[in-house]
Amino acid sequence: MNNLNSIDMMLWYEQPALKWTQALPLGNGRIGAMVFGGAKKERICLNEDTLWSGYPRDTNDPNAKEYIKKAAELTKDGKPLEAQELLEDQVVGTWGQSYLPLGDLEFIFDHKEGYRDYKRVLDLNQAISTVEYTCEEVRYRREYFVSSPDDGLVVHLTASKPKSISFLLSITSQLKHKVLVNKDNIIMEGECPGDVAPNYVELADPIKYSNKNEERGVGFYTIVKVKQSGGSIINLENQLHIVGADEVTLYLTVDTTFQGFDKHPYLEAKDMVTPCMERMNRFEKKNYKDMLKAHIHDYQTLFQRVEFIPGKSSNQHLPTDVRLREFARGVEDDMLYSLIFQYGRYLMISSSRPGTQAINLQGIWNQELRAPWSSNYTTNINTEMNYWPVFTGNLKECNSPLLDLIKDIRISGKKTAKLYYNARGFTAHHNIDLWRITTPVGPRGVRGSAKWGFWPMSVAWLCRHVYEQYEFTGDKNYLSKEAFPLLKEASMFYLDILSEDDHGNLMVCPSTSPENEYYIDGKICGLALFSTMNNSLVRDLFENYIKTIEILEIEDELSEHIKEALNKLYSYQIGSRGQLLEWNEEFEETDPHHRHISHLYGLYPGDLITFEKTPDLIEACKVTLNERGDDGTGWSLGWKVNLWARLRDGERALYMIRKQLQPVDDDDINYKDKGGTYDNLFDAHPPFQIDGNFGVSAGIAEMLLQSHEGFLHLLPALPKTWKEGYINGIVGRGNITVNLQWKDGLLEKASFLPERDIEFYIYYKGMKKAFDGKAGQKITLNQRLQLINE
Numbered sequence: 069m070n071n072l073n074s075i076d077m078m079l080w081y082e083q084p085a086l087k088w089t090q091a092l093p094l095g096n097g098r099i100g101a102m103v104f105g106g107a108k109k110e111r112i113c114l115n116e117d118t119l120w121s122g123y124p125r126d127t128n129d130p131n132a133k134e135y136i137k138k139a140a141e142l143t144k145d146g147k148p149l150e151a152q153e154l155l156e157d158q159v160v161g162t163w164g165q166s167y168l169p170l171g172d173l174e175f176i177f178d179h180k181e182g183y184r185d186y187k188r189v190l191d192l193n194q195a196i197s198t199v200e201y202t203c204e205e206v207r208y209r210r211e212y213f214v215s216s217p218d219d220g221l222v223v224h225l226t227a228s229k230p231k232s233i234s235f236l237l238s239i240t241s242q243l244k245h246k247v248l249v250n251k252d253n254i255i256m257e258g259e260c261p262g263d264v265a266p267n268y269v270e271l272a273d274p275i276k277y278s279n280k281n282e283e284r285g286v287g288f289y290t291i292v293k294v295k296q297s298g299g300s301i302i303n304l305e306n307q308l309h310i311v312g313a314d315e316v317t318l319y320l321t322v323d324t325t326f327q328g329f330d331k332h333p334y335l336e337a338k339d340m341v342t343p344c345m346e347r348m349n350r351f352e353k354k355n356y357k358d359m360l361k362a363h364i365h366d367y368q369t370l371f372q373r374v375e376f377i378p379g380k381s382s383n384q385h386l387p388t389d390v391r392l393r394e395f396a397r398g399v400e401d402d403m404l405y406s407l408i409f410q411y412g413r414y415l416m417i418s419s420s421r422p423g424t425q426a427i428n429l430q431g432i433w434n435q436e437l438r439a440p441w442s443s444n445y446t447t448n449i450n451t452e453m454n455y456w457p458v459f460t461g462n463l464k465e466c467n468s469p470l471l472d473l474i475k476d477i478r479i480s481g482k483k484t485a486k487l488y489y490n491a492r493g494f495t496a497h498h499n500i501d502l503w504r505i506t507t508p509v510g511p512r513g514v515r516g517s518a519k520w521g522f523w524p525m526s527v528a529w530l531c532r533h534v535y536e537q538y539e540f541t542g543d544k545n546y547l548s549k550e551a552f553p554l555l556k557e558a559s560m561f562y563l564d565i566l567s568e569d570d571h572g573n574l575m576v577c578p579s580t581s582p583e584n585e586y587y588i589d590g591k592i593c594g595l596a597l598f599s600t601m602n603n604s605l606v607r608d609l610f611e612n613y614i615k616t617i618e619i620l621e622i623e624d625e626l627s628e629h630i631k632e633a634l635n636k637l638y639s640y641q642i643g644s645r646g647q648l649l650e651w652n653e654e655f656e657e658t659d660p661h662h663r664h665i666s667h668l669y670g671l672y673p674g675d676l677i678t679f680e681k682t683p684d685l686i687e688a689c690k691v692t693l694n695e696r697g698d699d700g701t702g703w704s705l706g707w708k709v710n711l712w713a714r715l716r717d718g719e720r721a722l723y724m725i726r727k728q729l730q731p732v733d734d735d736d737i738n739y740k741d742k743g744g745t746y747d748n749l750f751d752a753h754p755p756f757q758i759d760g761n762f763g764v765s766a767g768i769a770e771m772l773l774q775s776h777e778g779f780l781h782l783l784p785a786l787p788k789t790w791k792e793g794y795i796n797g798i799v800g801r802g803n804i805t806v807n808l809q810w811k812d813g814l815l816e817k818a819s820f821l822p823e824r825d826i827e828f829y830i831y832y833k834g835m836k837k838a839f840d841g842k843a844g845q846k847i848t849l850n851q852r853l854q855l856i857n858e
Contacts, residue, residue, distance in 0.1 A: 097421025161512030171241030412765025493561030519594025706763020
């Protein structure tokens with residue numbers, strides 16, 4: 069961001085955080101930290117991405133396929149309620165495991181008086197948090213970052229006068245642990261429980277530790293080391309006391325016994341001590357400035373690829389929490405859109421790096437032993453939404469953890485496919501955890517659980533991300549070696565589970581439309597003959613598989629079966645009000661404003677519904693979105709930003725962003741009309757879920773560039789209030805980096821940098837032109853799409 073003042077990319081506050089959703093997030097993909105910034109007492113909440121409850125266990129039920137087969141028969145016989153109850157009594161009924169907090173790093177400072185001139189900052193341009201204040205006529209400053217090159221948390225403390233830094237340092241955990249203090253370091257070693265029930269399940273003993281080796285959980289080893297200039301370090305019980313230092317640098321790193329989803333964390337434990345000690349030894353030989361420089365360089369290599377200025381107005385001079393409330397009151401602030409867009413990219417870099425786990429419901433940040441929805445992978449929208457901005461936001465490297473997760477469930481999901489559906493390939497349902505559970509989760513025998521628990525469609529959705537990696541990179545080697553096997557085995561599963569009706573039409577039967585329900589015979593039901601979403605997911609997967617074999621020039625027997633199935637697969641249906649039907653019939657919905665908009669998958673993130681191919685379905689989508697309304701949870705609002713952008717309605721897309729930026733203080737679970745943003749700009753479901761942050765970042769990119777229709781559509785949903793601005797560095801399919809500049813709502817200048825030789829098309833306001841792109845050679849155009857010689 070050479071042209072962007074760093075101050076415009078800062079979250080800042082005039083007081084310490086009192087709540088977790090006011091603290092500021094740092095991360096390197098593996099280690100997460102939430103900095104509260106207290107002047108007298110500092111708290112840093114810590115996470116590590118493999119710190120989960122549990123161990124590998126087989127949750128598959130060998131009898132499940134008979135019940136699912138019977139449920140399909142009942143549904144076809146017009147008895148979906150009976151089918152639903154059968155699934156809830158006999159098929160749904162296991163739990164995944166929970167993502168856990170590592171602990172808290174605590175500082176108690178020796179300040180005799182109060183403090184003044186306080187400022188707490190998160191600099192998105194450098195991925196550094198700072199705290200500054202004056203106490204007893206001394207100016208104190210702290211700098212915090214989580215380094216990827218050095219794989220740890222670094223805290224640097226300075227003061228304006230010598231011998232002014234004194235504090236007690238300790239580390240605690242809610243997990244089973246012990247602490248050892250030794251000279252200039254503190255070691256915390258512990259273990260995760262073997263089982264943690266979700267927070268919405270009432271049990272007398274929801275958190276279970278065991279002395280049986282086969283039931284023991286992930287072990288962890290954390291070490292904190294202090295380097296000080298001047299002063300002394302005194303060892304106390306479970307604490308270090310730093311006294312009278314001029315300057316202090318603290319380094320923390322952590323490792324666990326986890327070494328794979330199919331490896332027992334105790335019986336097949338990875339060495340967790342040696343990696344920590346090796347990192348600590350390297351820290352001993354480094355100085356703070358070198359570590360800071362390496363961190364900034366590593367981070368900015370990714371972050372500075374994209375600049376976004378939507379307009380001139382900015383309230384950056386206001387603290388971020390105040391700024392958010394002023395924006396909600398209607399005060400103009402164009403640069404807040406830039407900040408929330410870049411914040412999503414910042415969170416992506418901080419929570420998803422090559423070699424780490426995929427982003428869960430809370431990214432990598434969680435302070436609760438029983439987090440909302442276990443802070444796991446919810447794959448009926450949330451996990452996928454986490455990765456929506458990864459390619460358009462020019463962060464393709466950050467996609468690899470998601471691809472690794474999909475490769476893992478390709479293994480764990482084979483048994484589920486066979487035992488539950490008697491099918492080839494692999495499958496997973498709506499929850500996945502560190503141990504790659506793929507069976508239907510939920511409380512057995514509880515009415516209503518099938519509407520979310522029985523949904524074997526997550527692999528089809530995840531495979532869209534598999535194929536999009538090829539679309540955005542053009543890497544044929546990846547398509548052949550990695551994507552093709554995944555797409556093929558996924559297609560085999562869905563081909564095997566398709567069911568034929570009396571007219572020869574194919575469908576996924578029985579089907580749910582995630583978490584939504586309808587009335588039938590005066591009763592509530594979530595199961596149907598088929599749902600629009602499930603059929604859309606299958607069609608999307610099959611079409612991408614056919615594209616893949618054509619690109620790779622492969623012809624196999626499976627492709628012929630898939631082509632035949634595509635011709636017989638149920639298509640979209642339009643209802644009496646012009647709306648897109650969600651189920652096989654026009655049922656009355658129990659909640660017409662439901663947060664899920666699953667039947668619009670084909671519009672976004674899919675590409676089945678477009679202006680050129682299906683104009684009638686475009687109109688049906690507009691009717692559907694209008695009927696659904698403009699309220700919803702945070703992630704639901706994020707999805708609607710993208711849907712309105714695909715409908716080329718910049719005003720409605722912008723309105724949804726404004727809805728998502730409404731301030732929220734409530735941390736309690738709320739499904740209706742309460743979505744928004746916390747003081748630290750985390751998305752509020754509520755409670756906190758990170759998917760909404762990524763949804764709005766993806767939506768902003770989608771408003772300015774679309775490439776799903778076979779051409780680069782420039783400024784397809786530019787809102788009127790973004791009168792003059794630019795975006796540089798976003799990416800379109802074909803691996804083309806795009807810069808766009810506009811004034812008075814009209815394109816002024818555009819440039820395109822292909823990463824490979826490619827013929828591509830550009831579309832703007834009815835004009836469409838083809839260009840012969842050469843790798844590494846920029847093409848620059850004016851508003852009439854005419855070449856500019858530069």
